[in-house]
Amino acid sequence: MPGFDKDRLNRIAGWMQSYVDDRRFAGASVLVAQGGREAYYHDCGLRDVASGLPWQRDTVARIYSMTKPVTSVALMMLAERGLIHLDAPLSDFIPSFKDMHCLRAGATSIDQTEACETPTLHQLLTHTSGLSYGFNPGVLGKAMAEQQIEFRGTKGTMAEMADRLSVLPLAFAPGTRWEYSVATDILGRVIEVITGKALEQVFIDEIFDPLGMNDTRFKVPAHAHDRFAACYTPLAGSAFSVGKVDKSAETLRELDGSAKSPFLHPQIQSGGGGLVGTIDDYLKFTEMMRTGGAGIIGPKTLAFMMRNHLGGDIASMGPRSFAEQPMEGTGFGLGGAIMLDPGRARAPGSIGDFSWGGMASTAFWIDPVNELSVIFFTQLIPSSSYPARPQLRALIHGALT
Structure with missing residues (x-):
């Protein structure tokens, strides 16, 4: 070395x-x-x-x-315990993400969509899910910004924000592209659903306290x-x-x-x-x-x-x-x-x-x-x-x- x-x-x-x-x-x-x-x-x-x-x-x-690597580690702890597998569709944990649609190629408005698969946990972990951020360019990013769908501050709850997001189409069919997104926020909600605990409590119990991250x-x-x-x-x-x-x-x-x-x-x-x-x-x-x-x-x-x-x-x-x-x-x-x-x-x-x-x-x-x-x-x-x-x-x- x-x-x-x-x-x-x-x-x-x-x-x-x-x-x-x-x-x-x-x-x-x-x-x-x-x-x-x-x-x-x-x-x-x-x-x-x-x-x-x-x-x-x-x-x-x-x-x-x-924060994203911390959430990803927490999710993989659940995988180690047999509580999830990475090819599971997101709708197994957040039902509102069932029957998904994505924007058609070249779409210029949020209603130009076609049916697509629900993204998997693996696609959320790798930012290939079709989700986006409100600050990203494109039709979906613009819609998220206009509707103030953002996972920060004092705006709503994780569950409410996830359900609001699920109404919008994906930017593309899952697995076909890479786009930086709120996917890890959604995975945080998945962790809450599986454990029945607030995300911070999971972090404290499983990562922060064992490592002394006080x-x-x-x-x-x-x-x-x-x-x-x-x-x-x-x-x-x-x-x-x-x-x-x-x-x-x-x-x-x-x-x-x-x-x-x-x-x-x-x-x-x-x-x-x-x-x-x-x-x-x-x-x-x-x-x-x-x-x-x-x-x-x-x-x-x-x-x-x-x-x-x-x-x-x-x-x-x-x-x-x-x-x-x-x-x-x-x-x-x-x-x-x-x-x-x-x-x-x-x-x-x-x-x-x-x-x-x-x-x-x-x-x-x-x-x-x-x-x-x-x-x-x-x-x-x-x-x-x-x-x-x-x-x-x-x-x-x-x-x-």
Whole structure:
């Protein structure tokens, strides 16, 4: 196993500080572990610009879509117990998804549909289900945005939102394309149906308590209110749009403050993007995945999750949606992206890297070849604002000896 050149690794601090000095990020932290030992940690900047509070190691941040691997692990725990199989149709658990329709090829309105199969749990896990997001381009994304079908904040319940979504057609016949979607939110609801528990309670019982992830919850823990970061955007319009939006004159416009955030009192427990937590908590999760399950899930199940489940890379599946990662040279497993070809992905890495990120520019990857867990935390929406993720990959791989 290679080690690190310390001087090269220390370049990360200057790189992070430049983002803070240029007011691109308010604050940030990075944590690198190799072979189970901490190899590097650095933080800089502020967790709350208005109050001047520093970004620290125990800062609680919104991890958004880095929730998806947690939900995927929870679902696969149920598979290990024989409670589900991955080819089961979604309607077995949420009956309103029976008798599905999808948009016809070239559809220009939401009523131009044809009958199709109900997506399976495997198709939801791999974002090939035909579901979408309200910020995605296309007929379905537009309808979701107009009807405010979104699994976040204080808008309705998981069960209500799932049933509202089921009325809309799918963007395409399940299995025929790849589109980033609310599928993992729907899987969170499936977990609730199977277990009879709220999703957070399942996470606490099965993952958080066994791993000691005491600061990771859907609701900011009462003991961590004073450590909760504010979230910012450089955009003048909706920060949750990934299309063309005008930049704001203020590069750190506060979007979600630490004192009045919906994460202080969420109604929906979003399995696709609702968790908050600390960088050390998330390291416990990534290390569990990297080292074989820590006794909470089987190592063979994790190996199955962290392999490519698509026929090729994401690009070969005709994606038309936003994604957190490059689509060329990148496949998709159960809950995260898989590095197939670093050259085609245009990002340094090892074949088999498992990774994903969150809307607020957080990111992680697990490198099984170099025995790495790398986690980056900040709070800026959208994650497409700056090329921080490929830059961090280059810095870390450039430091390996």
